[in-house]
Amino acid sequence: MSLFFNKKSIVIIVMTLFVTIMAGCSNSSKPSGDAANNGKNSSETSESSEDKNSKSDAPSENSNVETSNTENNAQKAVLDNIKKLSEEGKIINCDFPVKTSTLQDIEKKWGKADKSDWVGEAKGNYATYSSKNVVFGTNKGDQVFEVRSFDSQLKQISLSDVKDFFGQPDHDVTSNGERIIGYKSGSEFKILFVFKDSGNDPKLDHYSVLYPSGTKNNMSGDKGREW
Structure with a gap:
């Protein structure tokens, strides 16, 4: 009975560690909200700057x-x-x-x-x-x-x-x-x-x-x- 309990505990611990590791990998692969927004804002700023330059270069x-x-x-x-x-x-x-x-x-x-x-x-x-x-x-x-x-x-x-x-x-x-x-x-x-x-x-x-x-x-x- 004690041996069965020990084996069962070991299995639970292993499963718990596996789930924890997989969750950590999944979170690290996704950009944070701030990083995503910063990337989007940077892209929009670049496009906006190009538009302004294009408009300023064109004759009025x-x-x-x-x-x-x-x-x-x-x-x-x-x-x-x-x-x-x-x-x-x-x-x-x-x-x-x-x-x-x-x-x-x-x-x-x-x-x-x-x-x-x-x-x-x-x-x-x-x-x-x-x-x-x-x-x-x-x-x-x-x-x-x-x-x-x-x-x-x-x-x-x-x-x-x-x-x-x-x-x-x-x-x-x-x-x-x-x-x-x-x-x-x-x-x-x-x-x-x-x-x-x-x-x-x-x-x-x-x-x-x-x-x-x-x-x-x-x-x-x-x-x-x-x-």
Whole structure:
């Protein structure tokens, strides 16, 4: 009886040890909750960081749209200023209007021109003030009949910009490599836009406000320029 009991006790002890060892192995093979969560968080952080880097490297569509809108607004503002001033016979950044200004008026404030050339086709003498980006066309009586602007702001304006703002031109010709379109401004003045670049939508080179009546020569019967 004692021997049977001892054998039975030994079997129970062995079984208990076996179960304990197997349970320990099973627990050690599984990652702890904190370890699993840490691994998951690390993976998510890595993916999130990659997404952010990818988004930061990609160009912003909103930024491009805002830049385009800003440029369009700036061009429209220049064209609006051109239109309003032309009704007074003036160009941008110049206080000397056609019709009522003379070459003497200009020289009193700006001094002598850098150069002066007679242009028969344009019906007058053209005085260039390079530092002002302005050229004045005057008749034989020194009356200003045309003022041209070569302001740097104009270089960003395209042919389509002008047409979109002013509509279809009253005058449209191509001559000597230049595309010239014109619009009436009130009853006395006209605006001429000159494009020199090639292509379907060239950029503006310069523009002028013209007083056609100032190009007439009644003594010789010359009717002067229309545009």
